[in-house]
Amino acid sequence: MNYNFSFPYIWGATPDLLDGLWMTLLISLLSIAISVVIGVVGAGLRVFQVPILSQLVAAYVNFIRSTPLLVQIFFIFFGLAEFGIRLGGFWSGILALSLWGGAYNTENVRGGLSAVDKGQREAAYSLGLRPLHYLRHVALPIGLRVSIPAMLNTAVSVLKNSSYLQAIGVAELTFVAMNRVATDFRTLEMFLAIGAMYLAIVLVLSAAVRRLEAVLQKPFRTA
Amino acid sequence: MTSQPLIEISNVSKEFRGGIRALNNVDLTVAKGEVVVVLGPSGSGKSTLIRCVNGLEEASSGSIRIAGEPVNGHSERSWRKVRLEVGMVFQNYALFPHLNVLRNITLAPIRAGVMRRTDAEAEARRLLKMVGLSEKETAPVSSLSGGQQQRIAICRALAMKPKAILFDEPTSALDPEMVGEVLAVMRKLAEEGITMICVTHEMGFAKSAADRIVFMDKGEVVEIAKPEEFFKSPKAERSRQFLELISRHND
Numbered sequence: 232m233n234y235n236f237s238f239p240y241i242w243g244a245t246p247d248l249l250d251g252l253w254m255t256l257l258i259s260l261l262s263i264a265i266s267v268v269i270g271v272v273g274a275g276l277r278v279f280q281v282p283i284l285s286q287l288v289a290a291y292v293n294f295i296r297s298t299p300l301l302v303q304i305f306f307i308f309f310g311l312a313e314f315g316i317r318l319g320g321f322w323s324g325i326l327a328l329s330l331w332g333g334a335y336n337t338e339n340v341r342g343g344l345s346a347v348d349k350g351q352r353e354a355a356y357s358l359g360l361r362p363l364h365y366l367r368h369v370a371l372p373i374g375l376r377v378s379i380p381a382m383l384n385t386a387v388s389v390l391k392n393s394s395y396l397q398a399i400g401v402a403e404l405t406f407v408a409m410n411r412v413a414t415d416f417r418t419l420e421m422f423l424a425i426g427a428m429y430l431a432i433v434l435v436l437s438a439a440v441r442r443l444e445a446v447l448q449k450p451f452r453t454a
Numbered sequence: 455m456t457s458q459p460l461i462e463i464s465n466v467s468k469e470f471r472g473g474i475r476a477l478n479n480v481d482l483t484v485a486k487g488e489v490v491v492v493l494g495p496s497g498s499g500k501s502t503l504i505r506c507v508n509g510l511e512e513a514s515s516g517s518i519r520i521a522g523e524p525v526n527g528h529s530e531r532s533w534r535k536v537r538l539e540v541g542m543v544f545q546n547y548a549l550f551p552h553l554n555v556l557r558n559i560t561l562a563p564i565r566a567g568v569m570r571r572t573d574a575e576a577e578a579r580r581l582l583k584m585v586g587l588s589e590k591e592t593a594p595v596s597s598l599s600g601g602q603q604q605r606i607a608i609c610r611a612l613a614m615k616p617k618a619i620l621f622d623e624p625t626s627a628l629d630p631e632m633v634g635e636v637l638a639v640m641r642k643l644a645e646e647g648i649t650m651i652c653v654t655h656e657m658g659f660a661k662s663a664a665d666r667i668v669f670m671d672k673g674e675v676v677e678i679a680k681p682e683e684f685f686k687s688p689k690a691e692r693s694r695q696f697l698e699l700i701s702r703h704n705d
Binding site for chain 1: 504509530534542548552566611614623
């Protein structure tokens with residue numbers, strides 16, 4: 232093999248890559264935040280078995296989990312355009328990733344909520360708390376702790392899956408690298424570089440969540 | 455004790471899915487300030503009865519009134535109204551594990567809109583003092599013994615200033631040496647004139663604190679009597695058998 236690996240090439244491409252990285256981070260963090268909100272609301276609707284909405288959430292989760300993300304992205308970007316809804320690459324991407332992560336987070340949060348002892352609900356209700364107060368002040372604080380590892384997994388997946396958005400022309404990290412490769416054919420350099428960048432942000436994200444987890448654990452500690 | 459009825463249970467039956475009949479035409483009236491102890495073998499429907507009173511179970515038929523108001527309206531809103539007036543203490547304490555002692559007590563009064571935070575905290579401190587746990591105010595509940603947790607749970611129920619408190623085997627999950635401290639708090643409440651329905655196996659407490667004993671078996675109220683009558687000369691055959699079994703066990 233006579234491939235001339237060039238570090239200076241990576242160095243030269245770095246400003247471009249950082250632009251892509253910024254876009255990846257922006258889209259991912261927004262999508263992760265929205266997917267957490269979707270997850271909490273969806274799980275709440277499921278756990279309280281709110282008529283109709285609960286079934287709709289179940290169908291939504293099933294649909295997302297049983298179809299490829301790339302198909303979902305194309306559906307939102309190209310499919311909705313047929314109905315005159317043109318969101319553009321950026322917002323289509325955020326919508327697709329949020330819905331995708333939201334479906335998984337619905338299941339993650341639901342799992343955590345169902346791990347909350349049923350005695351907690353009875354105690355809360357016997358004290359005259361409303362269901363929403365029970366959810367917010369008792370079930371979620373207890374259940375989310377259980378869900379956090381699974382939600383971190385989903386968040387990391389959302390971040391990595393943002394690379395699919397290169398298929399609809401969003402100038403995120405993978406898109407930038409592909410562009411460079413198309414003109415300069417420096418495949419090894421580019422994919423190694425963006426691989427390292429993805430790895431780095433996943434590590435940072437994981438560390439941040441572990442920190443969050445430690446903070447949340449505190450009230451559980453015995454004095 | 456006044457004779458004004460606070461809780462009126464009339465002709466209540468409860469059938470669980472699968473056709474198990476837990477309560478069969480139960481009648482019981484509890485006066486304001488009265489302490490009623492419900493005794494009976496396990497599976498006799500004691501817990502189901504008090505769970506029906508605050509809507510954790512819904513009676514299949516019959517009616518329950520609290521302070522004259524019918525409570526089995528079957529809507530979540532009407533149950534909530536009942537629960538604001540009737541507190542409950544559970545066998546397994548069911549404290550909120552993510553909150554410290556003070557927050558456990560103040561959560562409901564603040565969120566249910568009964569008190570402002572400062573008032574709720576002052577009330578919580580007063581209650582903690584009454585049960586002898588003032589120094590545990592900021593402790594996480596996981597650091598407390600079972601007896602301490604149950605005393606906190608009693609404070610939590612009292613903080614809502616309920617008209618009555620239901621106790622569902624409050625000492626059954628406790629180590630023997632901790633039973634006394636919880637019963638002492640319950641005695642204090644009984645003396646203060648708080649209306650109580652208490653499901654328990656503590657015969658000593660039943661003898662000394664109860665105004666009336668309700669003996670249940672197989673989902674039916676078999677006998678209602680003053681404790682001195684019930685323990686000395688029970689009228690029903692099943693009561694007699696139950697007391698014999700218990701005294702044999704205690705020998």
